Amino acid sequence: MAYGYRYGSSVSERKDKGKSLIGFPESYCIVDTETTGLSPSEEHIIEIGAIRIEGGVETGRFQSLIQPPKKRSYRGKPVFVDSFISSLTGISNQMLLDARTEAEVLPEFAAFLGDSLIVGYNVGFDVNFLYDAYERVLGKPLCNDFIDLLRMVKKLYPEMPRHRLQDLAEKFRVDTEGEHRALADVIITRECGKRIQKDILRRYESLEAFQMLYPKSCRLPNPVIKPSKEAALSGQHCVISGRIETISRAETKALIESLGGIQDEAVSRKTSILILGNGLYGANKPGEKSVKQKKAEQYRESGQEIEILTEEEFFTRIRR
DNA sequence: TCTCCTCGAGATCT
């Protein structure tokens, strides 16, 4: 039954795969993969790059090489990639010899990605490779919906002779330094995405008007002001103890303020959330409580409503 | 008018 018929002979493969949507959400994850070739059934992922955006600000980066099964041996050394791929991407057999396998990398990537919307360029390509790798390694499919910039680009710029990412970067004068490595392509895609969004607003007045050019079934609900999300940190005073590892100080401040919160330096009677960063500061040793944490626990015992969250707990709390 | 089907043509990813 798992291999159900679908008229004639075609079998429904990649069941529960996400849908291709059109829109510009506030939270998503830009993803790119490098592979040993074009066919998911015969080739393998050799690099994953990703940047997570939440509430419009970057909240994390992911980058890892992946050692694929070896194709053959040459003079006693394993060959993972053909010379065409090596010269295209700059990823050599030697680099892959030192890399971890997908069994090690994929669980990490899955945790990073979560159920984020995936954004990319001709991203169906990457989604297919990732879907198959998820099934192999995690025993479950990749179900995330995705947004393909190429789809919008074809509609927006029909006069362009070709619509490759490099053509788009050239049009927008986006720096292509390091192109054809996963994280570099993610950054190029992000820059192009910003220009596309601006162009849409100029030409169609609103994102909704542009989305009307597409079937209803693929229109993503827009950044409507969701009260629950807006209120995520509304009016709450937050204090950070230690160092947030996934993002910089400035980004943390921007993130808290974009969600309506206020960041303070010291724990006080106003404080409602204390965030324990994974990174430690000078005098603090692993396992020891920081001065700020002790103080927060004191306040809590005296009846103040104050949440003490780890870095991970903080991010999952604001994600919804 | 709007949505959903089928069919053929044309590109994009490494």
Next chain:
DNA sequence: CTCGAGGAGA
């Protein structure tokens, strides 16, 4: 895979 053309059905 996605789109446009052309057609069926509300």
